[in-house]
Amino acid sequence: MRILIATGIFKPEPGGPATYSAELAKRLHTSGHNVALITYSNIAWHELDMGYQFHITRIVRSGGKLRNYFNYFREVYRQMKDKDVIYTLDWFSAGLPVMIAAWLGKKKYIVRVGGGYIWEKYLAQGRPPITLTEFYERKKYRRYWIMFVLIRMVLHRAAHVVFNSDEQRELYEKYYKLPPSKTSTIFNPVPESKLGTLVKTYKNDYTNRDKEIVFVGRFIKMKNVESAVKAFAKLTDPTFKLVLIGEGPTEPILRNLVRELRLEDRVEFIPTMAQKDLYRRIANCSYFILPSWTDISPNQIYECMAFGIPFLLTQENYLSINKYNFLKIDPKSVDDIAEKMNRLLDPKQYAAFVESLSHISVTNSWSHVVLEHLKLFHEYS
Numbered sequence: 001m002r003i004l005i006a007t008g009i010f011k012p013e014p015g016g017p018a019t020y021s022a023e024l025a026k027r028l029h030t031s032g033h034n035v036a037l038i039t040y041s042n043i044a045w046h047e048l049d050m051g052y053q054f055h056i057t058r059i060v061r062s063g064g065k066l067r068n069y070f071n072y073f074r075e076v077y078r079q080m081k082d083k084d085v086i087y088t089l090d091w092f093s094a095g096l097p098v099m100i101a102a103w104l105g106k107k108k109y110i111v112r113v114g115g116g117y118i119w120e121k122y123l124a125q126g127r128p129p130i131t132l133t134e135f136y137e138r139k140k141y142r143r144y145w146i147m148f149v150l151i152r153m154v155l156h157r158a159a160h161v162v163f164n165s166d167e168q169r170e171l172y173e174k175y176y177k178l179p180p181s182k183t184s185t186i187f188n189p190v191p192e193s194k195l196g197t198l199v200k201t202y203k204n205d206y207t208n209r210d211k212e213i214v215f216v217g218r219f220i221k222m223k224n225v226e227s228a229v230k231a232f233a234k235l236t237d238p239t240f241k242l243v244l245i246g247e248g249p250t251e252p253i254l255r256n257l258v259r260e261l262r263l264e265d266r267v268e269f270i271p272t273m274a275q276k277d278l279y280r281r282i283a284n285c286s287y288f289i290l291p292s293w294t295d296i297s298p299n300q301i302y303e304c305m306a307f308g309i310p311f312l313l314t315q316e317n318y319l320s321i322n323k324y325n326f327l328k329i330d331p332k333s334v335d336d337i338a339e340k341m342n343r344l345l346d347p348k349q350y351a352a353f354v355e356s357l358s359h360i361s362v363t364n365s366w367s368h369v370v371l372e373h374l375k376l377f378h379e380y381s
Contacts, residue, residue, distance in 0.1 A: 001377060002034040004083040006076060006098050008090035010039035010056070011048055012272075015218055016114065016299065020188075021089050022052070027370045029054045036083070038075055040068065040093065065093075073097035080107055084381040087373075092117050092147070095154040108159040108380050112186075113172060115296060116222075117151065118144045123221035123293065124249070131316045131331070132168075132294035136175045152176050159380045164188050164297045165318035186373065187320060188297045189366040191306045211240045212285040213341065216278065216300060217292075219248030224291045224314070224331050226250070226257055231291075231337035233261045237345050240286070245270045245278065283307045287344055290314060293331050302362065310353050312340050324360045327353060 007021040021037065029035045030053075041058035049056045057079070059072045076097055080086050086109040088098045095111055102109040119135040121144065135141060141148050155161050155176050161183045163169035169185050172178055213232065217223050225244060232242045244254065244267065251269070258267045273281075282288060282303065287310040290298055294316040301319060304311045313319075315328045327343070330336040344350050 001085060001374070001381060002083045003028055003036070003085045003087060003377065004076070004080055005035065005037045006072075006086065006088040006090065006094040007037065007039045008093045010037065010041065010058075012046065013041075017089050019299075020114075023189075023366065024370070024373065025054050026052060027366055028373070031370060031374070033374075036079055038072065038079065038094070040072065069093070069097050073101050077101040077105060080105055083107075085110065085377045087112070087377070089114070091151055091154045096150060099154045099157050103157065109157075110160045110162065110376065110380060111154060111158040112162040112164075113155070113168065114164050116294070118147050119294075120220070120222050121147070126221075129221065129224070129293050129331075132296070133171065133316060136171060141175070158182075160184065160376060162186050162376070165320075167318045168296055184376070186369060186376075187364050188299050188302075189369045190302045190362050190364045191299075209286045210284045211237075212243050212281075213240060214243045214245065214282055214285040214288050215290070216245045216282070216288075217290070219244070219246055219250045219254060221250060222292055222294070223248075224293050225254055227331060227334050227337055228289055228291045229254060229257050229261065229263070229267065230334045231341055232267070233263060234334075234338035234342070235345070236342050238266065240266070240345075242267045243270060243281070243285070244268065245273065245281065247272055279303070279307075282309060285309065287311060287350075289329075289337075289341070290317075291329060291331050291337055292317075294318075305357060305360065305362070308354065308358070310344060310350065310357060312337070312344070321360050321362055326356055326360070 005021055005025050007017055009015055009018045011018050011022050025035050025037050035054040037054060038057045040061055042061060044058050044060050057075055059075060061068050080101060086098060086102060086107055088095050088109060089112045091111050091113055098109050116132045118141050119132050122140060123129060155178060161178060163185050164187060166185050169183050173180055173183060215225060215228060219225060258264060288304045289312045292314045295314055296318050301311055301313055312329050314331050327340055329340050
């Protein structure tokens with residue numbers, strides 16, 4: 001099968017879509033399929049591209065957005081002619097060009113939804129923070145009616161719409177008026193054997209962890225890192241460090257907050273690092289924190305589970321493990337985050353939390369994810 005994957009970002013940029021598109025394309029290629037990938041990029045070629053056997057086209061961001069969209073559309077239109085499947089992992093910056101190219105070329109396309117584009121824009125503009133569900137329930141999307149209508153067009157014109165959680169699928173079916181017959185859920189993969197090898201290499205006994213609380217992700221409003229920093233200032237044990245790994249537009253705000261709270265010696269900023277080094281850092285930390293306003297099926301939590309690392313996770317996360325009882329934090333309350341962070345300083349409560357997490361079992365291999373995609377692709381090719 002000849003497959004064209006369209007994505008908004010790709011490695012080495014941080015973020016779930018960049019990692020997901022790379023792994024999916026690689027595994028489809030090794031399964032014997034002809035795969036090509038198109039992405040936006042700051043450069044026309046990256047040395048990482050040499051490590052992939054599938055064809056990568058980088059559309060260099062230059063000039064205004066309309067020019068970028070046109071260049072992306074032109075490349076999609078050029079490459080799609082001999083493809084059996086067009087699969088976009090983005091429903092706006094790549095989704096719009098894909099929709100137009102597919103319409104002109106009379107081709108079907110499938111779109112995968114894994115975030116909240118308008119909601120994230122709302123948060124980035126400094127609006128009062130709310131969860132993704134609240135954003136739609138309170139009709140805040142109406143402020144962005146042009147974007148909302150365009151996204152609805154991309155979703156409605158698609159042959160099929162894929163989600164990575166049932167909760168978001170049901171939310172979008174309601175507000176974007178999507179017929180359930182053209183939607184489905186392909187859950188994110190859970191780390192498997194390769195990660196297991198790293199666990200054996202790096203994992204410490206939980207009674208001998210580094211005194212580090214780790215956050216990994218983009219520094220954007222949606223991730224709510226400011227609340228984690230404010231909560232950390234209330235930690236009762238001053239020997240702990242908060243390690244913030246990532247990059248993004250809110251980094252200057254975070255650094256200024258750290259200075260205001262006089263936490264310069266206890267909060268460490270680390271740029272995005274290689275996956276192996278990142279796993280080593282996580283595997284040896286005391287616990288992981290993800291305080292996002294909403295985080296849609298964050299795969300980092302499954303990685304923590306593979307390492308046996310406790311985590312403080314936001315309440316609205318759409319993970320399948322929510323049916324289990326474990327510690328979650330309220331992103332709206334710095335005091336609640338601080339209370340949960342301090343609770344895990346108690347050795348008995350920490351051990352009890354580790355024990356409770358050991359009873360949570362989730363399996364969804366990359367092999368299964370690829371098979372689910374191929375089944376879908378064959379249906380619409």
